[in-house]
Amino acid sequence: MLDLYDYPIVVEIPVAWGEMDYFHHVNNTVYFRYFExxxxxxxxxxxxxxxxxxxxxxxxxxxxxxKFLAPLKYPDTISVGIKSVKLDSGRIVQEYGVWSHETSRLVAKGESTMVFFDYKKGRPCDIPEGLRENILKLEPYLADTTKAKETA
Structure with a gap:
């Protein structure tokens, strides 16, 4: 079971009344703003x-x-956690968890992939080394997966 302590970054967000849809729960598209x-x-x-x-x-x-696990309604506050689960040369795969304070449960999970891009050249690139170091300071467990890939 996912736990907030599994995430190096957690943000709290109040659920807004206007985020609910016709069915009286937070609309599915809003979760992507929470992830953002x-x-x-x-x-x-x-x-x-x-x-x-x-x-x-x-x-x-x-x-x-x-993936939506339970409805979320106003009024509520949520905690959204993010962590990286895979670090490659040019991308990071990340996982999200969304917890309702009102129901004390996980209401959604998510995943995203950030691709690193050279905006001057207009193409994907490797993660700059200094930035990779910052990622590993925040999430040192990723070093093991990176080393395992390099030796394979």
Whole structure:
């Protein structure tokens, strides 16, 4: 079972009344904004903006998905956790968990892939080494998966 302590970045977000749909629960599209809020905090934590300014290289969202486990309604507050589960030379696969404070349960899970992109050249690129170091400081367990891949 996923736990908030499994995530290095967790954000709290109040559920807005306007996020509910005709069926009186939060609309499925809103969860992608919740994921985005956690992803923004993640990229701030690893200082991506510094590297983008210096190198012109940074992330672009390659894919995202969600699995809805229970309805979420207003009023509520949620905690959204994000962690990386795979670090390759040019991409990071990340996982999300969304917890309702009102029901004390996991209401959604998600996944996304950030692909690193050289915006000057207009093509995918490797993650800059200094940025990779920042990622590994935040999530040291990823070093084991990276080393295993390099030796394979």
């Amino acid at each position: 809020s956690a992803r923004v905090k993640y990229v701030e934590a690893i200082k991506i903006e510094e590297y983008m300014a210096k190198t012109g290289m940074g992330p672009i969202l390659g894919s995202t998905s969600a």
